[in-house]
Amino acid sequence: MRLAVIGVGLIGGSFALALKQARLASQVIGAGRSEANLRLALERGAIDSIAPDARAAARDADVILVAAPVAQFEQVFKEIASALSPNAIVSDAGSTKRDVIAAARRALGADLARFVPGHPIAGAEKSGAGAASAELFRGRRVILTPLPENAPQTVEKIQKLWAGCGANVTRMDADEHDSVLAAVSHLPHVLAYALVHEVAKRENAEQLFSLAAGGFRDFTRIASSHPQMWRDICLANRDRIVEEMDRYAGKLAQFRSLIGKGDGAALERLFAEAREARDQWLRRSS
Secondary structure (H helix, E strand, O other): OEEEEEOOOHHHHHHHHHHHHOOOOOEEEEEOOOHHHHHHHHHOOOOOEEOOOHHHHHOOOOEEEEOOOHHHHHHHHHHHHOOOOOOOEEEEOOOOOHHHHHHHHHHHHHHHHHEEOEEEEOOOOOOOHHHOOOOOOOOOEEEEOOOOOOOHHHHHHHHHHHHHOOOEEEEOOHHHHHHHHHHHHHHHHHHHHHHHHHHHOOOOHHHHHHHOOHHHHHHHHHHHOOHHHHHHHHHHOHHHHHHHHHHHHHHHHHHHHHHHHOOHHHHHHHHHHHHHHHHHHHHHHO
16 A cells, blocks of 8 residues: 655654554655654654655555644645545544534545545654654544545545554544544643643742642643644634633632632532542543
C-alpha cells in the first residue's frame, strides 16, 4: 500500500510508523509545512520520501491521511481533490468532526464517498515527528464517524488500518462525537491553559511556580500541547465547548458556595462521589 500523510507530526508520524511496522504500508510519502519536521520524519523512518505539497503526496496514493491542524483541512482537501487515483481513500485524524465533514463536502464534491472521517484518541502534550511512536495507538481508542455516502468496504479498509496499528476502533455519529469530546477532551485542555495563564500573570508567579508540586503538574500537563492545534479545535467546536464551560462554571459555583459557607459535610460528600466516579472509570478502562 502506498500511503500519503499530510501533516507528519505526532499522529501522522505514528500512523506511518505503526503501519510500516505491521507491514501494511510499503511506501509512505509525507507532506507538510515544516521542512525541518519532514526531514526528521525521513530520518526516523516514518516516511520514505518528501512531497513538495499535499497534491503531489496524494498522487498515486492508495490511502491519504490528513493529520494537519483542522483549520487547514479544507485547503488540503481542495489541493488533493484533483490528484486522487481512482481507488484512493482519504481519512483524517482531526479532533473535531462536524467542521471537517463540512469542509470535505465543499472541497471533495463527487469524491466525498471516498472520505472516511476518523479521530484517534491518543494525543500527547508533545508534538512533531520527533514525538511519533509506532506504539502510540496500541490499546487506544480510534473513533470513525462514517458518512452515508461511504461504501461499507471503504470504511472497513480504514478500520483495518487502525486495527493494524493496535487500536480499538469504534464508530459514532459526528454530532455525538463533538459533544462527547467537548466534555472529556476539549474542556480539560481549556481549563489547563486557563489555570497556567492565570498563575503566570500574577505578580508572584515565580514563587507560585517554584512551589507548585505534583497536583499542579498533573492537572496542567496538557497545557504543553500545541497552541495552534488547540486554537483550531476550540474555534471549530466552539458551540459545544461553550456549553461545557457553562456547565463547569455551574459546578464550580456549587463548590464555591459550599467552601464559602464552610459546609464540610457536603463538600466531603461531593469529593467522595467524584473520587468513586473516577475510580470506577479507571477500573473499567484498565
